[in-house]
Amino acid sequence: MITPADTPKTVKLNILRQDTPDSQPYWQNFEVPCSESSNVTSLLRSISANPVTAQGTKVAPPAYEASCLEEVCGSCTMVINGRVRQACSTLIRKIQAQNPGEPITIEPMTKFPVIRDLVVDRSRMFENLKRIKAWIPIDGTFNLGPGPKITPEEQEIMYPLSRCMTCGSCLEACPQFTRDNAFVGAQIFSIARYYNMHPNGQKDKDARMEVLMGDGGITDCGNAQNCVKVCPKDIPLTESIGVIGRAATVYSIKKFFGK
Numbered sequence: 001m002i003t004p005a006d007t008p009k010t011v012k013l014n015i016l017r018q019d020t021p022d023s024q025p026y027w028q029n030f031e032v033p034c035s036e037s038s039n040v041t042s043l044l045r046s047i048s049a050n051p052v053t054a055q056g057t058k059v060a061p062p063a064y065e066a067s068c069l070e071e072v073c074g075s076c077t078m079v080i081n082g083r084v085r086q087a088c089s090t091l092i093r094k095i096q097a098q099n100p101g102e103p104i105t106i107e108p109m110t111k112f113p114v115i116r117d118l119v120v121d122r123s124r125m126f127e128n129l130k131r132i133k134a135w136i137p138i139d140g141t142f143n144l145g146p147g148p149k150i151t152p153e154e155q156e157i158m159y160p161l162s163r164c165m166t167c168g169s170c171l172e173a174c175p176q177f178t179r180d181n182a183f184v185g186a187q188i189f190s191i192a193r194y195y196n197m198h199p200n201g202q203k204d205k206d207a208r209m210e211v212l213m214g215d216g217g218i219t220d221c222g223n224a225q226n227c228v229k230v231c232p233k234d235i236p237l238t239e240s241i242g243v244i245g246r247a248a249t250v251y252s253i254k255k256f257f258g259k
């Protein structure tokens with residue numbers, strides 16, 4: 001069990017930095033004060049307030065993203081001690097307990113283009129959400145009345161799927177998802193499953209299935225199952241991949257018979 005007494009007074013951070021999207025990355029080391037409640041984001045904030053390396057050199061503050069600070073927005077996702085996770089919910093005392101006294105390594109995600117330091121361009125995920133029409137179509141400027149009912153059984157399945165925060169952890173861990181291919185990844189399959197289940201979202205199901213069966217779609221999944229191990233929201237991603245795989249088969253048969 002980790003106790004407050006296990007919290008080190010200072011902690012060493014090795015941060016992989018990159019000044020521009022095209023420049024070479026380089027490591028910089030920092031040593032910063034740490035408290036029982038410190039997390040990676042709070043230490044990055046301390047460094048920004050006093051950006052001096054462990055060797056005493058004043059440098060530019062490391063760039064990083066953070067918004068909600070409670071593992072809801074996904075913007076602070078980065079690779080910490082070799083594992084993709086959210087900086088705001090990564091407690092220092094927990095990761096130091098695994099490697100006492102060792103520096104903590106902090107790197108940007110590798111599957112998305114680096115903009116600067118720990119900030120990456122995750123727009124590929126958002127573009128893919130647009131491609132699968134990840135929304136509920138509601139048209140008109142008048143009152144449409146109550147929406148269709150969703151049963152408690154359907155809610156049980158849909159609620160966990162709705163927790164996706166587009167953090168990209170599942171894609172970072174996936175060997176099939178690379179910077180130069182078109183694979184959409186587990187997140188998109190799971191979100192598509194959600195909208196295919198929704199009574200209004202079903203209106204766009206065929207268009208969604210066309211994307212999921214096209215280039216970079218469901219047939220490119222190699223079933224490595226890394227995605228489900230790193231998802232911070234415990235979303236049943238491999239189950240969603242199975243559901244979309246079966247939906248693709250049904251859709252193909254339907255299309256073959258012109259229905």
Ligand code: SF4
Pocket residue numbers: 074163164165166167168169170171186187190230231232233234235237
């Ligand atoms: S499915 Fe999980 S790991 Fe993937 S983007 Fe959504 S929350 Fe992040």
Ligand code: FES
Pocket residue numbers: 065066067068069070071072073074075076077086087088089
């Ligand atoms: S700041 Fe939103 S998930 Fe970390």
